[in-house]
Amino acid sequence: MTETSSTAPGDPRAPLAVRLRGIGKRFPGVIANDDVNIDVRRGTIHAVVGENGAGKSTLMKILYGVQPPDSGTIEIDGSQVKLSSPADAIKAGVGMVFQHFMLADNLTVLENVVLGAEKQHGIGRKARAEVRRISDAYGLGVDPDVLVEELGVGARQRVEILKVLYRGARTIILDEPTAVLVPQEVDELFGNLRELKKEGLAVLFISHKLDEVLSVADEITVIRRGTTVRTVVPADVTSRQLAELMVGSELPSPGISEKATSTRVQLAVTGLSLHDAAGRALLDDVTFQIRRGEILGIAGVEGNGQAELVEAIMGMRPGATGSIVLTDQDLAPMSTLRRREAGIGYIPEDRQRHGLLLDSPLWENRVLGHQSRPPSASGRLIKRGAARADTQRIIDAYDVRTPGTDVPARALSGGNQQKLIVGREMSGDPILLIAAHPTRGVDVGAQAAIWNHIREARAEGLSVLLISADLDELIGLSDRIEVVLRGRLVGEFDPSDVTPEQLGSAMTGAGSAA
Amino acid sequence: MSVVTDPVAPTPAPASSRGRRLRPAYWWLLGIGGFIALLSLLERVTGADDLTSAGTVGATLIATMPIMLAALGGLWAERAGVVNIGLEGMMILGTFGAGFFAFTYGPWIGVAGSVALGMVGGLVHALATVVFGVDHIISGVAINIIALGAVQYLASLTFSGVEGGGPTQSPKIGDVPTISFPALGDRLGEIEDTNWFFVSELAAIARALVTNLSVLVLISLALVVLTYVVLWRTAFGLRLRACGESPAAAESLGVAVMRYKFVAVLISGGLAGLAGGFLAMVASSNYREGQTGGRGYIGLAAMIFGNWRPGGLLAGSGLFGYTETLGLRQGGTSVRALLLLVSLLAIAFAIWQVRRSNFTTATVVFIIGAAVGAVYLSIDQVPGDFTRMTPYVITLLVLAFASQRLRMPAADGQVYRKGSAG
């Protein structure tokens, strides 16, 4: 919206809304937060950035009273508080907009807003008037009487913000608010945030998307490995410097050495389209090819069709039209299982939901997706001995840290679960590997290992479709990058001469295709 | 358990263009009036003149109440997100509670006793599902087993050797007072006898309402209204419903989810118990083993039929109570007459579906309609067995063909653990 309103960032005259000193939080075996210090001034947007797993979310839960800190002090508007439940935080004037919306679909906006705060204005006419008033005051444009299920993502987020304001919050935490938004909605959200700032609220904005942070925040605090590294002002830093602060010095490089040489096309996707129930295009005429020994990276803001693309190629999405040809087999009429048998390995985006049977032993997880193929099966029977032996092979080759093959998958850490999945999907000599966010939420060691395995397999001729939100990973690993925006491929880039900034603007539709 | 789940659909498509939920009251009046008119017409076409007699209406009222109370019990629990298959068991407890307490202390204590014993069932269900996180269906099944055994055991303990009682039944127990306006009833009876289209039917209904009307019927009907007011018009109700729609959201806003669920299941048990008490005291005059006859499940069906709304479940219970009554009174002829209605309605619906180019549904519904019509023409009487299974068949059909229009609480049947917010 208006740029004039942004006063001198970090204006030292503005009073402190939040002051965190020495916050620490441990979980069994993990230090989530350690000596976190943050000052948030009233009337500013303060961003907290850090990689996945850096401890941002834990910190915000502490500030919202969901989890108590083990050490440190919290001051809100100058007085020290102890927050042992969200109710305490609300009372202290802190509100939170969760990344996964906390809304009941089958209740109206009004009902969602007044829930838990019925004492303020009741649940009837007075409350409705108050909702309208707040909505108008901050330009939220929320109708109190529609069902939440009828709202889009952006509108739901505004309802969440309204919920917080209705409770009289003076400090608002937004946890990764842009993760689910399309670019226009992000702009609207930022407009709303500036509106809040103007009214004297303090906004804490959690993100790992640097461009957004730089465009909206007045101050930025960087968190790395659970602790605050530095607080900077956007004018003083570039997004590259910020990235370096975020990952520290030991940024593992996913770089590859030589270019793919083969000209043989292994996957040819032509005119792939998919529509949702309302007729909106999720995928719109997507066409690309992957050659033997080539890694094709797909860049895009989440929710622009990446998940649908993967599921369409895997045959998990009925209704997709267009042709998908793997070497010379037409995949279109094949079931998911047949496609796997034809030589597709699949590292799913959400390993716990799509990749594993959490309560089954590792060897049964080895069989999953391979239940029709040797070594784990012959004919209609499962070969338990062979499956166990091959699981042990994966454990050794992929350095899965586990006491044995009979441990339930749930007991493994995220990184080890992911290494097991990668090992499994590389089994049976796949022609094509679909890797959706292969290193999301895994530790640095496992990340490097997974990159290595992908690289080695590529050298042996594996084609890889790589979807990732981590632009460094995309640039480092891919031979070619396609940018997806609203279900369309909008530009192709050569990773050797593209910057994250260029990719970023293509992803939001701001730049022109190279 | 969820009544409508799609195991594979990746993302649910929001049904956007559905109408507002709150239908104006006149829709209800119009619907009821239309139904009566249809029945009235049907009587004249088929000669099945017991369809709307005052006797039928009165008996329907009696048959409807237990189903409706059970459904109401189901509504309270499910609106808070707890599926209650144990309604049947809680009803059984209620029948015994009424039998025992009414026999010992008189009718009103009997009513209280049935509610109290139903609440004991609710307490077990609440402890198991809310506190210990047991699957709701498993707990419900267990309660049905326990309740049946417990009541048989207790009845044998308390009623054996008592005059008029025995291990399977209590002695005769008193009824709560009934209300009658004989003068008004007689006048209405005269109008009913005139056999004017629609008017005589209305008179029959009114006559049933002013003749020997049990106070418990009034209380039951009041409970439906009370349920609506509490659940949809108070902060308590909003919180309770939020627990069934999105417990995580409710908890993130400081609602004590566990406490609301617990209370809801207790109330659910109490209502189911009252349903049992009604059976023992009003629909009959003592506790008898097997008295519930699966009405707890019919109540569940009525609640689903009614789309988890008080008005809807009232309509569902009324429909099921009506078919039950017809089955008992000159069943064959009356139900046969209804077949004609069903057949015509189905065919009309099919035509409507064709106009909306919904050809699969139209074909299926048309075939059903035609088949029902053929049955109507080919038989003189509907066997009682088929009358008895009508509620269940209707519920299955509703689930199969209208499941998109049903809207159960979103978190219904899910075990919720504290601290899942955020």
Place this chain on the structure above:
Amino acid sequence: MTRVLRALLGLLAPLLALVAAFAITSLVLISAGDPVGEVWAEILQVPETRNLANIVNQACVLYLSGLAVAVAFRMNLFNIGVDGQYRIAAFVGAVVAGEAWLPGYLNTALAIVCAMAVGALWAGIAGVLRATRGVSEVISTIMLNFISTSVVAYLLREAAVREEGSNTIGTKEIPEGSRIGSIPLAAADSGPGVEVYGFVVLAILAGVTYWFVMSRTRFGFDLRATGQSTTAAVASGINVRRMTILTMMLSGAVAGLVGLPILFGEAYSYGSTFQSGLGFAGIAIALLGRNNPVGIALAALLFAFLEEQSNPLQILVGVSPEIVAITQGVIVLTVVISYEVVRRFLTRREQSRVARAERPAEPAEPAGPAETQDQETRA
């Protein structure tokens, strides 16, 4: 070592549940003023040979019911409809066997196949509704139970032959040559009636088949995988809709066997007094036996034991035998709770073991979110 511990803990859970159930039952007895000691003494004495035969016979029936429920449980489906399925299946089996289109045991085999087919089709309705219309199998099978009651009652009246001098009606009697003979129990002084159903052999066979299919075949793997996580099953290439229908049908087919031991070994016809309510006991038994073929057998024997031993309670100590229904129902609740407690203990233990194994690397993620995943308490 872990496997031994797992097995031990696996035994501990049902034991815990039994103790709790007995304690609660005792409390009920005490508060009602009944003689607790005498009741338990009567129930827990060593059964006589005659009772033993009854126990085995009843357990055979309960076992099949438990297996039928367990098939569906393994896929996280709740087949509450075993009750309706077995009754309609037993009725059809009785009609087919009574008509005796084929001679001798061929007739028996045909009747068994028909019964299984009918059970499968009846359960298949719920499967199809679930797979294509998303209707919960819990609700649909409850409705189907009542519908089958009415359908069977109607058909029975149509197909009935009235026995002379009795007002019970039933299907035609199965000819002698098609009945399944009894197996004499290994007691020396066996008098008349001290024999168990020949169908026990078929029940054991069903148990072995169940074990083999579930743990050794691809079908069983697909079924269990779908039960654990539909999303992972879809991603691995399993056709979930097809599996849903097949599993319900398989469960129904096994349910079709439930009434047959009685039919071929004792009643020889299906009448209005044919035993009902076996399906609900099956749910309890499958839960107690943890869907394990041996566990289900033990659970079935226990339930049959309790029922048989409590029969004379009314005469001997003046207590209604229905008291064991309370015990059985409470077992269902306590067994679920105690299995859950043990499961959590094991998971925590495995996690710390794994944490030790991966010591040099980063420690495990906090297990919080994984713990609250869905579908964990059933079975």
